[in-house]
Amino acid sequence: MSGFASYLPLSQRATGDDAAVSSDRRRALADVIDAAAGLLPPDDADAAARRFVDIAALTSEAGTESDPAVRMHALAERVRTGPRRRLRALAAGVRALLILARDRGAPAPLDPLVAGGVALYASTNAPADRRAVISGRTVRASDAEWSFGAGPVLEGTSAGIAAFLLGVSDDPPQPVTPRR
Incomplete structure (x- = not known):
C-alpha cells in the first residue's frame, strides 16, 4: 500500500476469514x-x-x-x-x-455487545431530543469495550445507554469527569 492510504484506520485491518460475519440477528x-x-x-x-x-x-x-x-x-x-x-x-x-x-425492578439480562449494536442503531433513529444529548459526543459503555461518536465522553452501562436511546429510560449517559 502506498501513499496516504496506509494512514487510514481501515487500511491496516488484518485479513482473515469473515465467514462468521452476518447481518442476521x-x-x-x-x-x-x-x-x-x-x-x-x-x-x-x-x-x-x-x-x-x-x-x-x-x-x-x-x-x-x-x-x-x-x-x-x-x-x-x-x-x-x-x-x-x-x-x-x-x-x-x-x-x-x-x-x-x-x-x-430487575436488571436486564442483556449481552453488552447486543446492547451496543442496538444503541448504535438507536442513536440514528431516536427522537431528536435524545439524539441531541449524544450529538458531538463519544458514547462509551462502562461495562463493555465499545464506544461510538466523537467528542467529549458520555458514559453509562451498555443496557442504560440502550434504554435511554430506545426511550425506555430518561437517564442519559453522564459526562466523564477527568481524573487528576
Whole structure:
C-alpha cells in the first residue's frame, strides 16, 4: 500500500476469514426472548408475556402454549430457526426486554455487545431530543469495550445507554469527569 492510504484506520485491518460475519440477528433476538421468559413475574406471567410480544412486534409469531414461559421459549426457537432478522427487529426485542426488566425492578439480562449494536442503531433513529444529548459526543459503555461518536465522553452501562436511546429510560449517559 502506498501513499496516504496506509494512514487510514481501515487500511491496516488484518485479513482473515469473515465467514462468521452476518447481518442476521436471529440468534441475538432469540436470546433476548429467552431472557425475557426468565423475567416473567409469577403472579402475572401471561399478561407480561403478551405485552413483551406486542412491544417486540412478534404478535403474529406467538404460539398458543398455555404456559407463558413455555410459549416464550417456543417463540425464541421459532425465531432462532426462522427467517433472517434485521437490527430493527432486534432493537424492538431489546426495547421490550428493557421495559419488562424496568417494570419488574430487575436488571436486564442483556449481552453488552447486543446492547451496543442496538444503541448504535438507536442513536440514528431516536427522537431528536435524545439524539441531541449524544450529538458531538463519544458514547462509551462502562461495562463493555465499545464506544461510538466523537467528542467529549458520555458514559453509562451498555443496557442504560440502550434504554435511554430506545426511550425506555430518561437517564442519559453522564459526562466523564477527568481524573487528576
